[in-house]
Structures are given as C-alpha cells and as structure tokens.
Amino acid sequence: MVYAERYSSASDSPPAGVAEPISLSRVQTRLSEAQDYRTQLTLQGQLIPWHDLEIKALETGIVTNLFKTEGDQVNADESLLQLSDEGRSARLAQATALLELRRSELAGAQTLKQRQLISDTELSRVRNELKLAENIFIEAQLSIDHSLPKAPFNGILARRFVEPGELVQKGTRLFQLVAIDKLRAQAQVPQQQVGQLRLGQQVTITLLDGSVLTGILSFISPTADSATRSYLIEAEVQNPNFLPLSGASASLQVHLESIPAHAISPALLKLDKRGKLGVYAVRENLVTFYPVAIADTNDNVAWVTGLPRQVELITLGAGFVNPDQFVTVTREGAE
Structure with a gap:
C-alpha cells in the first residue's frame, strides 16, 4: 500500500505516525507469450x-503441308509444316557433288605433295577450295532444314498464322508455341x-x-x-x-x-502521446507502453512484434492509466 501525508490547512500539524492511503487504479491483465509466426x-x-515463342520462317516458299495446327501438343525437333522446294534440293545435290570433288582433289594434292610434285601454295589453295565447298554444302543443307520448321521445345501451338498454299517470306510469323507444363x-x-x-x-x-x-x-x-x-x-x-x-x-x-510475434486483440492497440502504435502492459505493477509493429492482422487477431518474449498485457483499464504509473493488477481467470 502506498501512503502520502495529507494536511487540512497550512496551520494544521500532521498527526504523529498517521498516513492516508492513495487508491491505485485497477487493471485487468493477460499473460502473453510470443509464438513463431510465419508472415506472408x-x-x-x-x-x-x-516459354512463349513466335516461330518465324527462315526461308521463302509456299506452305505445301501443315503437319500441326492450333492446340496440338508438339515435341522438340518435330516438324510443323513444309515449304515448297524452290530449287533447294537441286542446290544441295550440287553442293554435295562439289564437296566430294574437293575432297578427292585434296587427297590427290596431298599425295603429290608427298612426292614433292606440287608446292605448299598449291596445296593451300586446294584446302581453301575444300573449305569453301564445305560452307556451300552447309548452307544448302540448312536451306533444306529451314523449309521444314521445327519446334525448339516441347509445348502447345497456341496460334497458327499461315494457311496452306500461302507464300511466306523470311521473317513471316508461322506459329506461337508455348510451354505450360x-x-x-x-x-x-x-x-x-x-x-x-x-x-x-x-x-x-x-x-x-x-x-x-x-x-x-x-x-x-x-x-x-x-x-x-x-x-x-x-x-x-x-x-x-x-x-x-x-x-x-x-x-x-x-x-x-x-x-517471434504475439497474437493480440486489435482492440488492445493504442496510440501514445507521440502517435506511436503500441500496447500497454505492466511490469511489477508499473504501467509500461511498448511500441509495436503489425506483422499481420485480420478482424479478430493482430500479430505484433516489438514485445518481450513474455509480457503481461493490460486487457481492461488501459484507457485510464499512464506509463510509469503504479496500478493494482487482476489477471484474467484469477479468482
């Protein structure tokens, strides 16, 4: 019990050994413990x-065959359509024949070089012609491959932009391919x-x-x-x-x-005189204001951080007390 001396007037003398008790405010509290809370x-x-890709034509030609259409599932490297030949097969045949000729010429030149019958310069010329023939063959083969556009990955054809018989140029959109697995x-x-x-x-x-x-x-x-x-x-x-x-x-x-966070009623949240959000608690019958941060909230519960692991929250009477004020405490559920 806290006592203080009280006098009726300036002339009165306080009775010896007598002190009058001060009535402390009463609050109701609840012990709260922090819980591990996974925030969101x-x-x-x-x-x-x-994956989302527009497949475009890499060669010019007429669409002669459609192997796939909208909504079809396709596998990587599966052909989607075919373009007209436009002389590509003939060019590949010529490139193949030229490549075989240049390889044969190099083999002969290497034999002659071993016999010292041709110069290094002549041998280098034959090798360069073989490289040129190899490049011509690769280009002709790619032209054939590009006339059969393929799917670069497993997916579904979401759109088709061309029709059979349509003439397409390089860069023309053919299909939209998506992977949605x-x-x-x-x-x-x-x-x-x-x-x-x-x-x-x-x-x-x-x-x-x-x-x-x-x-x-x-x-x-x-x-x-x-x-x-x-x-x-x-x-x-x-x-x-x-x-x-x-x-x-x-x-x-x-x-x-x-x-670590405390689950409290949103009604316990208060603003102090400086406008900081927090809650009132007691520690050894002394009122303390703890600023808090809200981690999550709904209509019934607010999860807050900034409190000690264990704290005695004021659940009734917080509106009538101030920080650093002594109070009489009744814990919820106590008789």
Missing part, C-alpha cells in the same frame, strides 16, 4: 507460360519489402475463381524498375495437367521466414 507478403500478379507467376515487389525475400520460399497462388496453386520463388530481379522502383519476382508453378491458366490474374502470397 501478398502481391498482385499474373501467370505466364514458362510449368508456369511463371510474376509480380512486382515494393523496394521496402524486397529484402524479406529469399529464393526457394514457398508461394501460394490464388486465382480469381478461387483455385489455389503452389510454387517456389525462383527469381528476384537484381535491379528495380526505373519508373515504379519495384522489383520483379517470379515463382515456378507446376502445371502437369496443362490447364489453360496462362495470362490469368493471380494473388501471390510469399511465405516469409518465421518471426
């Missing part, structure tokens, strides 16, 4: 294909929060229809966007059933590292 960073983003979930992260991210963190992706996918954080941009000062991130998402999700908007929840 929620971002808005979208899903895109793992895996997807990329992309989002932009504010520069204040990018430091919380680590490659390999779990990511939950929620689509507009409520569907939920899981992924792994696979990319964090090393530089910020010059306009928004935000960082691009990507999560790798498996899509083994080839669901048509590419281009869909999505909400990304990145599961961050666990931190």
Whole structure:
C-alpha cells in the first residue's frame, strides 16, 4: 500500500505516525507469450507460360503441308509444316557433288605433295577450295532444314498464322508455341519489402475463381524498375495437367521466414502521446507502453512484434492509466 501525508490547512500539524492511503487504479491483465509466426507478403500478379515463342520462317516458299495446327501438343525437333522446294534440293545435290570433288582433289594434292610434285601454295589453295565447298554444302543443307520448321521445345501451338498454299517470306510469323507444363507467376515487389525475400520460399497462388496453386520463388530481379522502383519476382508453378491458366490474374502470397510475434486483440492497440502504435502492459505493477509493429492482422487477431518474449498485457483499464504509473493488477481467470 502506498501512503502520502495529507494536511487540512497550512496551520494544521500532521498527526504523529498517521498516513492516508492513495487508491491505485485497477487493471485487468493477460499473460502473453510470443509464438513463431510465419508472415506472408501478398502481391498482385499474373501467370505466364514458362516459354512463349513466335516461330518465324527462315526461308521463302509456299506452305505445301501443315503437319500441326492450333492446340496440338508438339515435341522438340518435330516438324510443323513444309515449304515448297524452290530449287533447294537441286542446290544441295550440287553442293554435295562439289564437296566430294574437293575432297578427292585434296587427297590427290596431298599425295603429290608427298612426292614433292606440287608446292605448299598449291596445296593451300586446294584446302581453301575444300573449305569453301564445305560452307556451300552447309548452307544448302540448312536451306533444306529451314523449309521444314521445327519446334525448339516441347509445348502447345497456341496460334497458327499461315494457311496452306500461302507464300511466306523470311521473317513471316508461322506459329506461337508455348510451354505450360510449368508456369511463371510474376509480380512486382515494393523496394521496402524486397529484402524479406529469399529464393526457394514457398508461394501460394490464388486465382480469381478461387483455385489455389503452389510454387517456389525462383527469381528476384537484381535491379528495380526505373519508373515504379519495384522489383520483379517470379515463382515456378507446376502445371502437369496443362490447364489453360496462362495470362490469368493471380494473388501471390510469399511465405516469409518465421518471426517471434504475439497474437493480440486489435482492440488492445493504442496510440501514445507521440502517435506511436503500441500496447500497454505492466511490469511489477508499473504501467509500461511498448511500441509495436503489425506483422499481420485480420478482424479478430493482430500479430505484433516489438514485445518481450513474455509480457503481461493490460486487457481492461488501459484507457485510464499512464506509463510509469503504479496500478493494482487482476489477471484474467484469477479468482
């Protein structure tokens, strides 16, 4: 009990040995212990294909055969269409014959050189002609190969841009090929929060229809966007059933590292005289104000950091006390 002397007037003398008790404010408290809480960073983003490529013509010709069309699944190195020959086969035959001739000439020249019947200069000329023939042959072979455009990776043909009988030039778009067995979930992260991210963190992706996918954080941009000062991130998402999700908007929840936090009622959060957010607690019957940071919140619970591992929170009466004030404490549940 705290006592203080009280006098009725300046002329009164205090009775010897008598002190009057001061009534202390009463508060109700609850003992709170920190728990390991895994925070989440929620971002808005979208899903895109793992690979997305427009296949273009590398040779001029007429589309004579369509082996694949929109919606077809294709394998890497599988031919998609065929262009008209346009003399390519004849040029390859000529290049093949020339290559065989130059090889034969080199073999003969090497034999003559061993007999000292030709000069080094003549031998070098024959070798150079063989190299030129090899280059001509490679170009002719590539021209044949390019008349049968192939898929560079496993995927699905999302678009077809040409029709049978159509004349195409070099650079004409033929197909759009996408790989969606895996997807990329992309989002932009504010520069204040990018430091919380680590490659390999779990990511939950929620689509507009409520569907939920899981992924792994696979990319964090090393530089910020010059306009928004935000960082691009990507999560790798498996899509083994080839669901048509590419281009869909999505909400990304990145599961961050666990931190010690207290679960409290949002009603316990107060502002001190300087406008700092915190909670009131007692320590040895003395009121203490602890500034806190909110890690996460919903309608019923606020997860806060900045408190000791164990703390006696004031649950009733905090509005009638001040820091450094002694109080009478009743703990919740105590009789």
